[in-house]
Amino acid sequence: MTHLDFWFDFGSSYSYPASQRIQAPAAASGVAVHYRPFMLGAIFKEQGWTTSPFNIYPAKGRYMWRDLARICDDLGLPLVQPSPFPQNSLLAARVATAVAGEPWAGDYCAQVFREAFGHGRSISDAEVIRAVVARFDGDAPRWLALAQTAEVKEKLRSETDTARVLGIFGAPSFITADGELFWGNDRLEAAIAWSSTR
């Protein structure tokens, strides 16, 4: 079974619909999804950006929220603009890194995105993340503690370095098993098609 790496940051707006859409078409095409959270802000910083380009360039930001509203409307997904935007996604990403080997890791990621963009909840709040983990595992505190270990912190830093080396400059990004990079929620279908036909 081939796979598709799904690179995302929990603060990334277009990663929200991608996270809600990816499972069904990937499964239908026999493509396993590998969830690869990383810290997009670290890559933005190297480009000289201290916040999202959607904040730096107001016309682009206004358009993004309108475009995202249309996309979510088409998908029947709720959308609340998080405040602040982007949210601090470090805790959510560390927990995702900690739970990466669990069968519910993908469901955790999808639920964090729903909390952030569907309900406008603060995903930097440990209580919010703990409640998400508790949906899938009886010992949420253990996973939150694991998320703060040096190993997990280093793993997340290393994943961000890997993303940069792979040429990733935004989220969501998809990389096929043969190394083809696709950027954007609107490239999900192309990435799955590429994966399933090669």
Add this chain to the structure above:
Amino acid sequence: MTHLDFWFDFGSSYSYPASQRIQAPAAASGVAVHYRPFMLGAIFKEQGWTTSPFNIYPAKGRYMWRDLARICDDLGLPLVQPSPFPQNSLLAARVATAVAGEPWAGDYCAQVFREAFGHGRSISDAEVIRAVVARFDGDAPRWLALAQTAEVKEKLRSETDTARVLGIFGAPSFITADGELFWGNDRLEAAIAWSSTR
């Protein structure tokens, strides 16, 4: 019959496939395409950019050329990376402005994009533009002269101002008769669907 404003810059890479694709689906949906060339560089300058963001951010630029190659491959379109990129599009845009009332104005625009991105020809070269116009009209020199009049120059500046006021920050952009903005070659279908269902 409703219409869709197709805003583009002849130097814009993703405007090339959009220009080659737009006519058939728009016609099939009963949507008239209005060609609206503008000078994207003037809008970039206000964002502090002196060249294309695809040049400023190398990872994004490398991705764009690969993504565009995939898109053109799917469409059966030739693709040559113009040198320099972006090309100076002022002459081509002024001529497009001059010929805007002619029935072949859209075909002129599509052909200029083929010269630039399909064959890698210099569209700042008056001979190249003259040859494109000559495909559609017996008196090409007249149109090139008209393109250099104060009225045409001012019209193009005014169109660029209008683009900015409408919230346009990139190309291609599509604006429906009821004012909905869509950005990107990948939003063409959504823009036509929006136009034809409202």
